[in-house]
Amino acid sequence: MQKNMGTIDRVVRLVLALVFAALIATGTVTGVVAIILGVLAVIFLATSAISTCPLYLPFKLSTRKE
DSSP states (O other), X not given: OOOOOOHHHHHHHHHHHXXXXXXXXXXXXXXXXXXXXXXXXXHHHHHHHHTOOTTTTTTTXXXXXX
C-alpha cells in the first residue's frame, strides 16, 4: 500500500489518539462516546504507524511531500 500521510498529519493523529485515550482513562467520557473515541484512537494510531490513510486513497489525496 502506498504511503500517503505526511509527518504533520501523522503527528496530529497521534496527538488526537493520546488525547482520546486520556479522556477515556480519566473517566471524562463514558458510555457510547468513550467507545467511539476509543475506536477512533485505535484507527488514528494504526494509520499513523503505517503512514497510510485508506480514506485518502479513493480521492488520490496525499499529505506526504514527494
